[in-house]
Amino acid sequence: MSRLLRVGLLVLLAGCGGGGDKSSPRNLDDACSIVSQRPAYLRAMKKTERRWNVPTHVQMATIYQESKFDGDARTPVKYVLGVIPMGRQSSAFGYAQALDGTWDEYKQATGNRGARRDRIDDATDFMGWYMNLTRQRNGIPLTDARNQYLAYHEGHTGYSRGTYNSKSWLVRVADDIGRRSETYRNQLRRCR
Numbered sequence: 557m558s559r560l561l562r563v564g565l566l567v568l569l570a571g572c573g574g575g576g577d578k579s580s581p582r583n584l585d586d587a588c589s590i591v592s593q594r595p596a597y598l599r600a601m602k603k604t605e606r607r608w609n610v611p612t613h614v615q616m617a618t619i620y621q622e623s624k625f626d627g628d629a630r631t632p633v634k635y636v637l638g639v640i641p642m643g644r645q646s647s648a649f650g651y652a653q654a655l656d657g658t659w660d661e662y663k664q665a666t667g668n669r670g671a672r673r674d675r676i677d678d679a680t681d682f683m684g685w686y687m688n689l690t691r692q693r694n695g696i697p698l699t700d701a702r703n704q705y706l707a708y709h710e711g712h713t714g715y716s717r718g719t720y721n722s723k724s725w726l727v728r729v730a731d732d733i734g735r736r737s738e739t740y741r742n743q744l745r746r747c748r
Contacts, residue, residue: 580625587616587740588747600677608684613744614701615680617737622653627674651679702734
């Protein structure tokens, strides 16, 4: 076998393996399917549940809405005149779709300087931290996926001002998240 062919084969094989899988699992409507395909997701969410008391099903429903469990998720690109790219709609990135400024605040507050938004462990820990701030500042129980999401989307001040009330689409999304959270909760009970 020629040396060039061997090098090419090694490059091809290296490209096929390795690395953490940040792509979405199949069948996102089934919590049991998600955690069987990605056991690390369940471990991360359980760790966050122990540390921050945010139920796993609330985390799952929020991650579903924010990124569909895609660790590399980003907001769409904005275009001027429909063709000239002008950057992303926001700095939101990763499983939790955390904004740059909020992510920096999380890293400072928790001392988790090496945290990355495309790692499920860090993303769920961020959600636990943020949802606990929401509970402290807005009085929303950690089990209330619907209102936790509204505050997650609008920010603590926006939620307290009721900015979501003028966004009927967001209220519908939050209602869906509340239902999905309950569905995931019931499914997780059966699949353990």
